[in-house]
Amino acid sequence: MSKRKRYLIGALLLNLGGCMLGPDYQPPASQLPENWRSAPLSAGENPANAIERNWWQHFNDPLLNQLIEKVGARNLDIKLAENRIVTARAARAASSAVLLPSGDMMASANRQQNQLGFPSSGPSNLAGLVKQPFNIFKSGFDASWELDLFGGHRRDVESAQAELEAAALSQADILVSSRAETAKTYFDIRLYQAQWQLAQQVLASDRQSLAIFQERYQQGDASADDAARAEAKLQHDQAQIAYYANLQAQAEYSLDLLLGAAPGTAHQLTAASAAVPVSPVQLVLAAPAAVIAQRPDIRYAERKLAAATAQQGAAVAKFFPDISLSGFVGLFNTNAGNFFSLSSKAFGMGANMIWPILSFGTLSANLDAADARQQEAMTQYQHSILAALTDVERAFSAFSAQEQSRQALAKEAQANRQLLAIAEERYQQGQTAYPEVLDAQRICYASENNLSQATAQTGQDLIAVYKRLGGGW
Template sequence: MKTKQLSKALKLAPLALIISLSGCAVGPDYQEPTVTMAESYLYSDGEQLNSSDYWWQQFDDQTLNLMVSDLQRQNIPLKRAAERINMARSYHSVVESFKVPTVNVGAGYYNYQLSKNDSLLGPALNPIGDSVAALPPQMGSAVMLDNQHDGGFVGASIMWEMDLFGRIGHQADAAQIRVEQAEIYQSGLNTLLTADLVHNYIQFRGAQERVELLNDNIADQRKTLDLVKKVVRSGYGSDLDLAQAQAMLAATESLLPQLEIAQQVHKQRIATLLAEPLDAVEKRLETDQAVPTIQGVIPTGLPSELLQRRPDIRMAEREIAAVNSELAASVANRYPKFFLTGAPGLSASNFDDLFSSDSFGWAGSVGVSWNVFDGGRGEAMVDINDARLESAMLGYQHTVNSAITEVDSMLFAYGRSQENQMRIEHARQSSEVALSKAKSLYRAGLVDHLTVLDAQRQYRLMLDRQVAAKLQTAQVTVGVYKSLGGDWQI
């Protein structure tokens, strides 16, 4: 009885050792970084930001809304980012697979012949009478071992590394974090591309509106030039007036190719973003529309919300977590590795006997591997990952600081652009009043037609500056929302 109990205890000893060491995972535990942030932005209205609102829809432009939806569905870089997620997930599955046993199965047929002249096995392959003369003649033809053999086999080999110190587990955690980073990258790329599309659409509409105003201005200046020519021919004007009118017209006409180039560049960029041919984009943009504007203030939320909204901050935080897991894996790599191996199988010289119980055989082992000396390589790997961790933490702090600065800068620019737009609007109103009075005075015969044309030119100039101011405000609006981050995925 005692012998049986001792034998049972010896069999259970390896299992007890494994269970006792299973809680011996080594390496630093991850702690999320903490930063001190202000309670509000310097130039914020303090309103809460609703992350469920797709802000570009506040432009109330159905063409823009449709293009954003198509962009997020068919943009090529976004599709590539999705494939990066698939690759990261597959790599995580590869690392996770090392946690479970590796099983290889095989089957085959073998045939071999041993040499009768072999110094070790030769005597056993030749007739006994040839090597031992004293034996009876009737045993002269007997052999101890056949020199030809064949048969079949079916078997498996099993190997499992017991992750007692958490090396594989930490590597799997790092691989999972890389999946999360790939997803964050896709989200951030979606934000950048959506903002790029909105920017190019607004700039195209602005160039389109400015071309229309410029053509009207050119028409007015041509009328002015014709009038000046008549005055000069009548002897009441000077060549200086004529030269000035011609120079002003030429300068105004020189702006038209620049705006047409801008239109073409923005259309080409939109086509690239949408992964569509240029003619398809031109059909989308064939209607003339004014520059879209957002009314009211932008809700900004709290600075602390940036930690979860900004893709670059989230990416930096996940980088700390990934490097921390890789550091823990490098620490665990310096500890012993334990292996379980086994090779059960069937082997027989006759196929009919292959699956009988007597054909079964197996081999098993428990092993340990410990790199006790590597010239400092293991310690150096730990030091490298420790330095990477410190660098990642500094990078996180820098990313947070840069994000706060960017938001404050964009909010400041947003406020000033609105102020500029208000002043341009006041100037436009004043030039409109001046034009109205010039027309009234002309009808009363108190001023000549040149005065009216000059007032028209000033008014159209203010209209052009008003479009430029709207463009600036719209562009800054895009920058504000981009700096605030958030998930822009429809």
């Protein structure tokens, strides 16, 4: 038996009880893994299944905390989501109002003439009397109430409520993303500042090297090629200053947009250089089922599925009669002079039924469309869960690998600092030539730059982990 026939037979059996047609929504069950495959070794389980809501505070950076607060209050994408919540709330109110009686104050005045035909043998005085123009004056209160016997309007309310909840979850998802993007952009700014400062140190070293080689060339201890290479390196490193300054400016403009502020606002906030933030707090994990239950995008997809399921019932109810009650209380008279007299008092009541007997497949097509939208919402919900699991695993894997890389680069940078100090000491004592110092400087500065990049990337990967875990709850 087809789904449509089951709907119709069920409705015929239950319509006297004022039932709600269509399937009643039940949250779908999902098969979720018990543990994460790529959970970082430094992570600890949280028996309360709670992730720190204010995760950004673990980086111990007051300006980052301030920026996160600002983005929650000023970000225009979040404000757009708030507007969509207001729209969805109004739609739910409109759907709920349909369930209640409606009434209107009305007043009308008409002049008309009956156009009735009479046989030629009929009395002429009667025909003239009937065809004589007359007035109708009417004023009062009209009321009507559509009885939702088959639950179509109640399904619309159910759908509107789910859409309202989905709109609120969409805002929560945008808030999570905006906070994470703000933190990542802030890390970029601090990284570019560190690289700019390191480039300044390299440039100062280049100038010193050029001066040494020029002096040695004049003394005949170095060739012209050595001085030319030193000059070329200085010009190359000079270009890096502008390169990192531009990267910082681009990141600051991105931060301006996230803050909903005029261009230049972020630069004023971040002008004072600071180190790339580092979080010393151990990452706390929750089980996959808890994460899926809390992620705003998953909950949004689930609410959209609930709304689509309710619309199936609304489409089924269209196959059955619409029954409404109506009434009138007021004044009715054909004489304006007597309109406000007691004789003009009037009332009326009645009932109407409209049953779409012949629709040429329109109702069936609407039901097919509702079923297809429900299946689409179900597929989207399943896709959202799979994508969420994949996102979290990727974030864990990236963070774990990056943290190991950062630790190795930190040890390398420390070793290269010691080598540079030894080379400089040997040069001062006349035990080695200056090119050995230059090689040590080049290696040391490169390792420092790699460490800065790794530190920023590790922090951003940790931010991504918190975002994938639902932003904290």
